Amino acid sequence: MAGGRAVVAELSGAAPATSGTTVTLSVADPALPPAIHHRLGEAGVALAELSLRKPSMDEVFFALTGHRVEDVEAVEGKEEEAA
Numbered sequence: 001m002a003g004g005r006a007v008v009a010e011l012s013g014a015a016p017a018t019s020g021t022t023v024t025l026s027v028a029d030p031a032l033p034p035a036i037h038h039r040l041g042e043a044g045v046a047l048a049e050l051s052l053r054k055p056s057m058d059e060v061f062f063a064l065t066g067h068r069v070e071d072v073e074a075v076e077g078k079e080e081e082a083a
Contacts, residue, residue: 003043003044003045004023004040004043004045005018005023007036007039007040007043007045008023008025008036010039011032011035011036011039012025012027012032012036021048026055026059033050033052037050
């Protein structure tokens, strides 16, 4: 596990999130997942699963604004109550 995390961190330049044997990383470069897969194989790290997914709308909103949708809705609700 530590070897896999180190490979992902080295190639991405970011610290991946880990939970048990799961390593998670958000990437924007479409060439990065194949490179990580290749390097993990070279390092002798066996993959049980490799998943790719597009970000959710909530994740995109947070990445663009730095705020969670729930936080914005709460603030807007308080503003409407005050009006």
